[in-house]
Amino acid sequence: MALLLVAAAVLAGGISLAVSRIFATRRYVMPLFAGLWLALSVGLVGFYAEYLRTLKVAEFRPDVYVENSFFRSLHNAPAEFQFFAHAVAVRDCKLYAWSYREMAFYEVPETVTLDDPAYEWPEGCRSRTGFGRVAGSLTPSSASPTPPDGGREGGAD
Template identity: 45%
Template sequence: MLKRSGIKTVVPFLTLIFLSIIVFGGFGRFLAFGLFWGNRLGAPYWFVLAIFSLVISYLIVYLIVLRLPKAEYGECAQRSISISIFVILPVAFVGIYAEVLRRQAIAEFEPDRVFQNLFWVSLHNAPRDWQFYLHAGAMKDCVPYAWSYRAMGMYELKESVMFNVLPSKWFDECGIKPYYLE
């Protein structure tokens, strides 16, 4: 059986693992985004926004959470709440920022057809070795495009990929046949 000191450590750590699964799709992905994949978001000033949100997180924890009355396991709850704030707030700030920038850029691109996935869904699905997931896809003048968060813009899809990731209806409307059916 765990003693109180062990619970004070284990429960907050389990909170971090749980949040990592919910927000990033896994604890390993949480570590990878934090340690290795930070350069995969090309949004200007996103890092400043992340630091700003961490400062706000600290203020919330210091001014509110640490002042909550402590019950028998109050310190454990405070740690879990603090971890939750430090994980969720930066992801929310940066996610909303990236989402707004993507929507603006796609609106300026003026595609004929478009679909967009939420930034939060992208955290769970990208990056993958074999990319069959798009953050957003578009068709403009019957040319297929996809969204890149790294470049913060649309790029033209290769013919070998476009039929796997975009709606087939778009190709039918443009009269484009898959290269393997010609």
């Protein structure tokens, strides 16, 4: 992973210097370098993480597998009691979620439901699908979803 960040820095530095020579000014070299390095490092690490996840899924051999891209995971940061599932798998009627930190699946407790009404459980398994705010997120059953009026009595203001 560190090599990808170094490669992104070298590539961003080369592009920044080339652009500064083309426009004959060094005024924008550092901001250009910072922006390019950020974009390149996130892109390279994202594609590499998805590649590693693909390998781990093949090893894990789930009965059912639903994934979201690395970039969608970055976009859907945790909110309140919910967290966005990077990937969800069912094997032997047990729900598993993907962790980029551990680069592995972990078993989701029975008290947590998958908030995706379109998700179909394998035949013979008890469905653990709920109706939360964000499709693809996981919600503890102890947390009640916010009603459409935002929880305000008497509806919207």
